[in-house]
Amino acid sequence: xxxxxxxxxxxxxxxxxxxxxxxxxxxxxxxxxxxxxxxxxxxxxxxxxxxxxxxxxxxxxxxxxxxxxxxxxxxxxxxxxxxxxxxxxxxxxxxxxxxxxxxxxxxxxxxxxxxxxxxxxxxxxxxxxxxxxxxxxxxxxxxxxxxxxxxxxxxxxxxxxxxxxxxxxxxxxxxxxxxxxxxxxxxxxxxxxxxxxxxxxxxxxxxxxxxxxxxxxxxxxxxxxxxxxxxxxxxxxxxxxxxxxxxxxxxxxxxxxxxxxxxxxxxxxxxxxxxxxxxxxxxxxxxxxxxxxxxxxxxxxxxxxxxxxxxxxxxxxxxxxxxxxxxxxxxxxxxxxxxxxxxxxxxxxxxxxxxxxxxxxxxxxxxxxxxxxxxxxxxxxxxxxxxxxxxxxxxxxxxxxxxxxxxxxxxxxxxxxxxxxxxxxxxxxxxxxxxxxxxx
Ligand code: GKR
Ligand code: MG
Numbered sequence: 106x107x108x109x110x111x112x113x114x115x116x117x118x119x120x121x122x123x124x125x126x127x128x129x130x131x132x133x134x135x136x137x138x139x140x141x142x143x144x145x146x147x148x149x150x151x152x153x154x155x156x157x158x159x160x161x162x163x164x165x166x167x168x169x170x171x172x173x174x175x176x177x178x179x180x181x182x183x184x185x186x187x188x189x190x191x192x193x194x195x196x197x198x199x200x201x202x203x204x205x206x207x208x209x210x211x212x213x214x215x216x217x218x219x220x221x222x223x224x225x226x227x228x229x230x231x232x233x234x235x236x237x238x239x240x241x242x243x244x245x246x247x248x249x250x251x252x253x254x255x256x257x258x259x260x261x262x263x264x265x266x267x268x269x270x271x272x273x274x275x276x277x278x279x280x281x282x283x284x285x286x287x288x289x290x291x292x293x294x295x296x297x298x299x300x301x302x303x304x305x306x307x308x309x310x311x312x313x314x315x316x317x318x319x320x321x322x323x324x325x326x327x328x329x330x331x332x333x334x335x336x337x338x339x340x341x342x343x344x345x346x347x348x349x350x351x352x353x354x355x356x357x358x359x360x361x362x363x364x365x366x367x368x369x370x371x372x373x374x375x376x377x378x379x380x381x382x383x384x385x386x387x388x389x390x391x392x393x394x395x396x397x398x399x400x401x402x403x404x405x406x407x408x409x410x411x412x413x414x415x416x417x418x419x420x421x422x423x424x425x426x427x428x429x430x431x432x433x434x435x436x437x438x439x440x441x442x443x444x445x446x447x448x449x450x451x452x453x454x455x456x457x458x459x460x461x462x463x464x465x466x467x468x469x470x471x472x473x474x475x476x477x478x479x480x481x482x483x484x485x486x487x488x489x490x491x492x493x494x495x496x497x498x499x500x501x502x503x504x505x506x507x508x509x510x511x512x513x514x515x516x517x518x519x520x521x522x523x524x525x526x527x528x529x530x531x532x533x534x535x536x537x538x539x540x541x542x543x544x545x
Contacts, residue, residue, distance in 0.1 A: 117186035118237065122154040125175045127167050128513035129520045130478040131269030132446050133286060135261040138317030138346035139540055140531030144268045145520045146446035150480060150510060151175065153229040155187065161232035162505050164450035164480075165225045165418050169523040174201065174218050175225060187230035190424070197223055204397065215396060220421040227422035228454050228501070235500030242454070242501055246427050246461035253492035254459035257342070257468040258309035259444070260299050261475070262318045264534070265289035269477075282306035286475065293323070293330035300331055303474055309491035311366070311468045316345035321545050325357050332364050340468075344369035347393050348544040351380050358385040366467070367412055370394065373542055375409035382408055390414055390467075392443035398429070405436050412467065414443035415458075418451070423458050430462040442469035449473075449481040452493065453501040456486075460495045478513060482506045 129145035136142075147167025154160045165171065181196045197219060204217035215221075231242045243249045266273035267287045275287040285302030289295060300312055312331055316324040324343060331341050347370045349357070354371035358381060361368070369390040372381055382389045388411035395404040395413055397420070404410065413433055417426045433440040440462060442455060452473050459469055468491065479485045481503040486493055496502025531538045 117188055118155040118157055118159065118233070120153050120182055120185050120187055121156045122152075123179050123182050124150075124152040124154075125172055126150045126152075126510055126514050127169070127172055127517045128480065128510065129167070129516040129522060130446070130448060130476055130513055131267070133268040133475060134264040134266045134273060135315070135475065136263055136318045136531075137261070137315055137527065138348045138544075140527030140529070140538065141264070141534060142268070142446070142527060143520075143522055143525070143530045144270075144272045145516060145522055146476070147517065147522055147525060148446075148448060148451075149175070149225070150450065150505070151225040151229050152505065153182070153187065153226070153233060155233060159233050159236050160505070161187065161229035161234075161236070161500065162450055162503075163225045163228035163232070163454065164448055165221050166445055166447075166525070167517075168216060168221075168525065170216070171218060171221045174222055178222055178226070182226060187233045190227055190230055193226060193230065194223055197226070215416075215419040217397075217419070220397075220419050223425075224418045224420075224422045227424065228417070228450075231423060232500035239499045241495060241497075241499060242423065242457040243460045243495055246423055246458065249460045249495060250463060251460050251465070253489070253494050254456045254465075255311075255468040255492045256307075256309065256471045256473075256488065257311040257313050257340075257491070258300055258303045258307065259470055259472060259474070260296055260303070260312060260314045261290065262296070262315065263290045263299075282474065283477070286477075293327040296327045297330050297334045301334070304335075304491075307474055307488040307491055309468070309488075311340040311342075311491075313342045313344060313369070313470060316343045317348040317544070321345070321349060321353055321357050325360060328361055328365060340366035342367050342369055342390070344390075345371055347371070347373035348541070350543060350545065351377050353545050354381045355384045358387055362387055369414070375400070375403055375407050378409040379407040382410065388412055388439075390441065392416060392419075398425075398432075401432060401436070404438075410438070412439040412441055414441050414470065416443040416445075417454060417458055418445075419443075423454060426458050427461060430464060434464050439466045440464050441467040444470040444472050446472045446476060448476060449479055449486050449503055450501065450505075452486055453481075453496050453503045456493045456495055457501065478509070480506050480509045480513060
């Protein structure tokens with residue numbers, strides 16, 4: 106018997122199996138500051154099973170290095186009681202060491218180990234706990250503050266194409282949003298058409314434009330075209346993913362003052378964000394400069410943003426995200442949510458979290474409309490007036506579709522991708538293209 110077992114009792118459930126399944130899901134050719142999305146986005150699905158056969162699931166961004174670390178964590182997790190999340194966290198921390206905020210550096214997205222692994226294991230454990238006590242995950246986060254969680258339309262510049270086996274090709278039989286999702290969107294008019302089709306399908310009531318692709322003039326013109334098309338009642342945001350200089354951000358930020366509800370990561374780093382923030386009245390949001398608890402003291406000292414875009418995959422799980430919500434409340438930050446290409450398990454977790462957090466002032470981001478695959482039974486989760494209802498049932502309220510999981514794992518094996526690399530994808534279309542940390 107280990108010390109942990111004697112401290113926490115021998116009678117609780119024990120994790121007896123830990124399954125890690127990398128999958129590849131169809132993703133259209135979306136453009137961003139880091140390049141181009143590949144025809145498949147990678148996710149990893151984790152399933153923990155207890156000795157009384159209760160299964161808990163989670164989904165995180167796919168990356169072979171993280172999958173290997175998940176694999177290495179198996180001996181630590183097998184035999185643990187899923188209720189003992191503090192013990193599980195301590196074991197993982199002792200094994201992997203604390204993530205360093207600096208590890209994220211100028212890389213386009215977060216690849217830190219511990220936050221991913223703990224998020225994967227914690228969400229699956231919360232799913233198990235919810236099933237055992239017959240309560241939804243939101244009740245494990247302090248209980249629901251709302252029944253439906255609002256999301257925002259997430260627009261992308263994109264090449265024509267459906268992604269997946271069609272890549273840059275399109276399916277002529279597609280209709281509605283499925284057809285619009287294939288269309289090219291490179292001009293302000295095409296961005297407006299994309300927004301109209303997405304809002305018509307999902308009922309979104311606010312809009313985010315992923316920028317950092319074209320000269321800021323062109324992207325700001327698209328913001329004004331959206332404003333013209335949707336009017337002042339639909340809040341708009343733009344996210345150039347830190348590619349602008351301080352001068353560019355101030356120039357265009359002033360031009361968009363009163364038109365956008367917030368400006369997301371116009372520039373790189375907390376100091377630059379603070380300089381832009383001082384010059385503008387528009388609030389600044391970030392998922393790039395304040396991305397871990399370690400970053401919070403400097404964020405507060407410098408005043409680098411008004412809104413932190415949390416992401417339970419990158420902040421170490423749902424409970425840690427609740428802690429972040431409290432910190433934001435205490436230190437005068439608003440909280441909203443960042444997203445990457447994802448399926449319904451992640452969406453369900455985001456909705457449970459979104460239903461629990463106190464200070465939900467802004468509609469959350471989601472890439473979900475861009476995905477067509479699904480790995481939960483009963484098909485894709487539905488949006489009503491841009492919101493998703495907290496799933497019914499204990500735990501996350503969604504179940505794994507094992508056939509779909511097997512099919513998407515086959516996609517993973519066949520597509521040959523093992524990590525996200527938008528720069529390489531872009532070079533296939535524009536040879537010589539390289540990522541720049543600051544471009545305009
Ligand atoms: O999926 O291309 C993308 C986005 O650019 C994503 O990777 C970002 O992390 O959504 C993100 C953001 O808000 O920065
Ligand atoms: Mg962002």
